[in-house]
Amino acid sequence: MDVRKTYKLFVNGEFVRSESGRAYRPDGGQVNVPRGSRKDLRDAVRAARTAFPAWAGRTAMNRGQILYRAAEMLDGRAAQFVELLGGARARRELDQAVETLVWYAGWTDKLPQVTGTVNPVAGPYFNFTIPEPTGVVGIVAPDDAPLLGLVRRVAPALCGGNVVVAMAAESRPLPALTLAEVFATSDLPAGVVNILTGQRKELLPWLASHMDVNAIDVAGCSGEEVKAIEESAAGNVKRVIKLPEGERSPYLIAAFMEMKTVWHPIGV
């Protein structure tokens, strides 16, 4: 029997329809995809905020294990993703996505050593700086490479201990929604990754002005959208992350981190 799938949003570890009940057909296709509303976004941010302390508190090793398991799960569904992505470059995109997850899985327990510092200060203090996760990170996925583009941003954010509310590529959301199934079976706690689909124009202003979102990655946004986001983001001094699309790098992880400095008295 041919079971046709109803694609759903991924919020708080659950696959839900949009609370608005709306759907749209991306790229004039035959598949209905939920058209998330601002209330879905609100729910996703609330779920992420709730999940944040526990995820940030996991050991680096445990976060690495979970990211590695996500890579395993993604690899296990390779055929499905290749079919969803379509085209000659599908296989290569999938392989790169798996590699990206494995690569960042290895970085979880190495980041503090590379980006952290011990600072020479003129006083009786042991002074050091370490990276700490920012909190809830909004990610706007780019439309080209709908799987790899999302993984390249979500993986570094998770690696550092942040939690994510991601907006899937508007014109090609299916790989992102299927990626949610990968995360759902990777031991990621509920709410650590939330994936929304829908119209960017409708959701972006709410994401950008949300006081409980601490950073927003604008990888998939046009120049005009970035300008509007930066204006709204000023409300709670959100970090707006504008890094060129491309290779993986520890500095991408660092972009989602806050550097915290400790002045620890010595000799007292």
Added chain:
Amino acid sequence: MATALSLTHLGSLMRGVRSVDEVGADERAASLAKRSIKKSSKLWALDLAIRCMDLTTLEGQDTPGKVAALCAKAVRPKPGDATVPPVAAVCVYPLRIADCVAALRGSSVRIASVATAFPSGQSFTSIKVAETEEAVRAGAHEIDMVIDRGAFLSGDYQRVYDEIVAVKEACGEAHLKVILETGELGNYDAVRRASILSMAAGADFIKTSTGKVQPAATLPVALVMMEAIRDFVRETGRPVGFKAAGGIRTAKQAIAYLVITYETLGPEWMTPDRLRLGASTLLNDVLMQIDKERTGAYQSADYFTVD
């Protein structure tokens, strides 16, 4: 008000209490909870929710400092914004009344104290009366008493009744709220019986729960109690207030209680004199919702007080 009801009269009063349609109450409460209150109506409702709020702290670890902070928040829920009204009252343990008296001098916020061996009510009547008298002497304007559920559930209505009458007398000028602890009463029929019994004994308010027992306040139970109030007022002409307490944490829940009050008891009950919402963490969520309506941006708990 008949304060010396004889055993036979009390028995006939209790037998006369009709039973509650449980499925109907659940459905009506669920349908009223779905009502959507938006924009200016929402702002009005949130404002009313604050004016009707009993800001509560009932922990063994309450200190004078914690209570002073609570009182400051009760008087001016949002620092720097005088358009947000003070809450109706603070609700504390008897030993903390003195701290409230000092902190609330000159404000409109009233002092409510729990009494009568809160939360279990399992103590001697003489001690409950003495505790109430002490609380009133210390400066409480309102007394939240618990009924003796042990006596109620074993059918000793007379004991429950007499105790409420005695505590009411000990209250003097202070208002008496009677906590039924509906989570321990078992079913809606018992809730209705306890409501009628408390009101007949002289309660100024009837209150759902202590907040120490699960389930605490629920919408269907509130509906059953409000219908009891409505019938009691129709019978006697004496208005009795309603207080929901326990488990009310979000502005959405608070608005549901306002809707159900309006639909059951009418606009005369939409005032702090007749409606209270007892809560410890609700206020911040209401303040966040007010800011959301005013600024158009979803709010974060990072920018509100840690209580």
